[in-house]
Amino acid sequence: MSPIKTQINRWLDELERVHGRGAETVRNYHLYLKRFLAWSNITAAREIDRALIDRYRQWLGSQPNRQRRPLEHSTQNYHLIALRSFLAYLRAHRQPALPPEQVRLFTVRPALPHILGPSELEALLAAPQKTGEAEAIQLRDKALMELLFATGLRVAELAALKRSALGPTLTVTATDKTPRQLALTNQSRYWLERYLAKRADHSPALFVRFDxxxxxxxxxxxxxxxxxxxxxxxxxxxxxxxxxxxxxxNTVAHRLLASGANLSAVKTQLGHASAITTKRYGTVAAANG
Incomplete structure (x- = not known):
């Protein structure tokens, strides 16, 4: 196996195990990079330079989709984003690689975020109590869902929470960022208290496995x-x-902005680095208003 294929396999494994990327996302990234390797015929990451990337962009633009039409810019970007992410992984692990920002993306109009309607939200929140699972699992999953809908946490932030994060507010600490203090709804606090009262272990983790x-x-x-x-x-x-x-x-951000919440406050709650990201949910709110 070539050195670059070994590096790609390690990166894909880290995506799933450490970063919680879904199996479908990992499969797609693998497919995009297999295409890149088949086209470029390179064996080492050091062979990737700006000239190679420019030729790859031109090649992607010549490829047909299933309807025998040129690939959309958004689809071409999926291939380029996978490559950028791989290069970022290499540099994060102190391996020589082209700076990922040198892989230029095509400008496309972003799709509006996918959100849940009120009836879908209500059904999903009620789901943990309809499975016949053990009471401890029902309580854990109900508390988790209520907390997620109350705060809009990233899944990695949710998984990393400790019991000590609970207080008058919820303290969320992300890497290299100032901790965020998030208000809890009465409903989320109620289910968290019931869930924690049911636990008999001493693990510091807030949400634990029961298998x-x-x-x-x-x-x-x-x-x-x-x-x-x-x-x-x-x-x-x-x-x-x-x-x-x-x-x-997405749904939490939309509901907050649709209810008139301040853009800056929503940005802070969700931990967005830029207000531009938060504004996208304002567009959804306006479209559904």
């Missing part, structure tokens, strides 16, 4: 396990659209 047969320790839920949990509940209540933690985050 003791597989592990003697009390492990925290991972981002991937939370993604699976949400997908499962969406299926249980018959939601046909694909529901992810990001869908819930």
């Amino acid at each position: 003791r047969a597989r592990s003697k320790t009390v492990d925290a839920l991972t981002p991937r396990s939370i993604q699976r949990l949400i997908h499962r509940y969406a299926t249980v209540v018959g939601l046909s659209k694909k529901i992810t933690p990001q869908t819930i985050r």
Whole structure:
């Protein structure tokens, strides 16, 4: 196996295990990079330079889609984003690689974020109590869903929460960022208290696994396990659209802005680096208003 293929496999593994990317996302990234390698015929990441990227962009523009039409710029960007992400991984691990920002993307109008309607939201929140699972699991999942809809946390932030984060507010600490203090709804606090009262372990993690047969320790839920949990509940209540933690985050942002919340306050709550990201949800609110 060539050096670059080994690096790609390690990166894909890290995406799923550490960053909680879904299996479909990882498969797509793998497909995009396989195409890049097949086209470029390179064996080492050091061979990737700006001239190669420019030729790759031209090649992508010449490729047909299933309708035998040129690939949309958005589809070409998927290939380029996968390559940028891989280069960023290499540099983060102190391996020589082209700066990812030198892989230029095509300018496309971003799609509006996918959000849940009121009836879908209500159904998803009620789903944990319709599965016949053990009471501890029902309480954990109900508390998790209520907290997610109350705060709009990223799935990685949710998985990393400790019991100590709970107080008059919820303290969310992201890497290299100032902790955010988020208000809890009465409903989310009620279910969190019921869930924690049911636990008999001393793990500091807020949301833990209950499959003791597989592990003697009390492990925290991972981002991937939370993604699976949400997908499962969406299926249980018959939601046909694909529901992810990001869908819930989108919905929280939309509901806040639609109710008249200040743009800056919503940006702070969601932990957005730029108000431009937050404004997209204002567009959704206006479109649905």
